[in-house]
Amino acid sequence: xxxxTTIPERTDHQFLSTIPGVRRFETYPLDNFHADMxxxxxxxxxxxxxxxxxxxxxxxxxxxxxxxxxxxKETISLEEWTFSVRDFKPCHLPEVHEGVDKVGSGHTxxxxxxxxxxxxxxxxxxxxxxxxxxxxxxxxxxIIPAELVLKKPxxxxxxxxxxxxxxxxxxxxxxxxxxxxxVGDLWDWFYAGHAAEMQNLKAILxxxxxxxxxxxxxxxGVRQ
Amino acid sequence: xxxxTTIPERTDHQFLSTIPGVRRFETYPLDNFHADMxxxxxxxxxxxxxxxxxxxxxxxxxxxxxxxxxxxKETISLEEWTFSVRDFKPCHLPEVHEGVDKVGSGHTxxxxxxxxxxxxxxxxxxxxxxxxxxxxxxxxxxIIPAELVLKKPxxxxxxxxxxxxxxxxxxxxxxxxxxxxxVGDLWDWFYAGHAAEMQNLKAILxxxxxxxxxxxxxxxGVRQ
Numbered sequence: 001x002x003x004x005t006t007i008p009e010r011t012d013h014q015f016l017s018t019i020p021g022v023r024r025f026e027t028y029p030l031d032n033f034h035a036d037m038x039x040x041x042x043x044x045x046x047x048x049x050x051x052x053x054x055x056x057x058x059x060x061x062x063x064x065x066x067x068x069x070x071x072x073k074e075t076i077s078l079e080e081w082t083f084s085v086r087d088f089k090p091c092h093l094p095e096v097h098e099g100v101d102k103v104g105s106g107h108t109x110x111x112x113x114x115x116x117x118x119x120x121x122x123x124x125x126x127x128x129x130x131x132x133x134x135x136x137x138x139x140x141x142x143i144i145p146a147e148l149v150l151k152k153p154x155x156x157x158x159x160x161x162x163x164x165x166x167x168x169x170x171x172x173x174x175x176x177x178x179x180x181x182x183v184g185d186l187w188d189w190f191y192a193g194h195a196a197e198m199q200n201l202k203a204i205l206x207x208x209x210x211x212x213x214x215x216x217x218x219x220x221g222v223r224q
Numbered sequence: 225x226x227x228x229t230t231i232p233e234r235t236d237h238q239f240l241s242t243i244p245g246v247r248r249f250e251t252y253p254l255d256n257f258h259a260d261m262x263x264x265x266x267x268x269x270x271x272x273x274x275x276x277x278x279x280x281x282x283x284x285x286x287x288x289x290x291x292x293x294x295x296x297k298e299t300i301s302l303e304e305w306t307f308s309v310r311d312f313k314p315c316h317l318p319e320v321h322e323g324v325d326k327v328g329s330g331h332t333x334x335x336x337x338x339x340x341x342x343x344x345x346x347x348x349x350x351x352x353x354x355x356x357x358x359x360x361x362x363x364x365x366x367i368i369p370a371e372l373v374l375k376k377p378x379x380x381x382x383x384x385x386x387x388x389x390x391x392x393x394x395x396x397x398x399x400x401x402x403x404x405x406x407v408g409d410l411w412d413w414f415y416a417g418h419a420a421e422m423q424n425l426k427a428i429l430x431x432x433x434x435x436x437x438x439x440x441x442x443x444x445g446v447r448q
Contacts, residue, residue, distance in 0.1 A: 022427050045274060054382075056384075079235045148350075151388055158364070196257070217235055
């Protein structure tokens with residue numbers, strides 16, 4: 001008898017099969033799994049099933065990933081590719097920009113702190129309307145070299161928002177201008193709005209890159 | 225006349241409006257944008273429109289993000305939460321694990337190199353069937369602290385695959401077992417399959433975390 005016989009298998013199929021909801025090859029018949037797949041796959045999916053809790057848009061951009069990252073990590077670039085976020089300036093909060101979201105009746109302040117990671121090429125915009133102390137609207141972005149995932153030059157941009165509970169109820173109503181709509185009331189339009197803004201991002205970056213123009217308002221040392 | 229007057233505005237609305245496809249508040253009427261949003265937003269979306277080119281699944285997991293990250297970054301954990309990837313071992317390629325995908329007629333080799341970033345909490349599985357020199361099936365994952373985006377403890381996991389052209393045509397057919405289906409023929413089932421595997425991941429991590437069990441086959445120094 002060797003010591004080895006006392007070492008359990010590293011993957012304990014029996015244990016895993018006792019966890020409710022776990023479906024694995026060893027303990028869940030392939031035919032059942034196939035049936036489940038057919039049950040889950042539909043010709044069409046309701047809006048709320050796809051975009052109700054999370055809103056992800058993915059896009060290919062014909063521009064090198066390093067350039068896309070450098071552009072996106074500058075908060076000020078949002079003034080170009082968003083539909084209505086403008087006029088960023090420093091404010092009383094460190095690393096936070098104060099701007100205006102023009103869709104919010106024209107005088108909605110938006111605060112944004114951009115946190116990026118060059119190695120992973122993530123760029124997150126931590127934002128909020130009306131106040132900058134509690135940044136809860138988080139725009140999660142990641143840039144992937146398209147060479148890796150689509151076998152062609154350029155970038156894939158992944159952009160996800162999660163439905164934070166503040167979308168349902170404004171946590172600081174006293175800081176909002178009177179009779180102003182709440183950003184959360186727009187959640188059902190986020191897919192459409194973000195898809196449009198992603199098209200802006202793609203169009204702007206591809207146009208400048210193709211035409212060898214300076215790449216943005218605040219990068220490569222050159223201003224438009 | 226001061227020097228300042230020669231500095232153009234940092235955001236050149238006129239220039240941006242000349243780029244085809246760009247829609248911005250200053251040069252594209254809000255009413256048109258609203259109409260576009262209504263045009264883009266549907267009651268239902270065809271499978272191919274949502275999952276045809278990219279396949280993203282998002283899920284909340286009631287387990288701390290650091291623990292989810294530690295679990296996911298170990299290639300061996302895939303043996304637990306995937307439906308059919310098993311038996312990883314080192315191979316002739318550095319940092320690449322060789323395993324078996326049980327859905328591929330039982331003798332399909334799968335190769336996997338896991339690249340993770342602790343700061344950004346990204347975990348990418350760079351995989352391929354049949355050979356490990358050209359890893360093109362890339363499973364892009366990112367773990368987000370749910371406190372940030374959902375105002376509750378736990379994690380949000382984002383998982384995206386992009387439709388690499390090799391899904392359409394096996395680039396190394398000579399390395400495949402005879403009469404074996406090609407992984408790309410399963411693309412239409414990726415949403416359903418990945419949603420099921422994400423449920424496995426959620427169930428396994430939540431069960432262990434809730435019951436204070438060792439967290440996985442190869443983490444926290446304890447084996448099941």
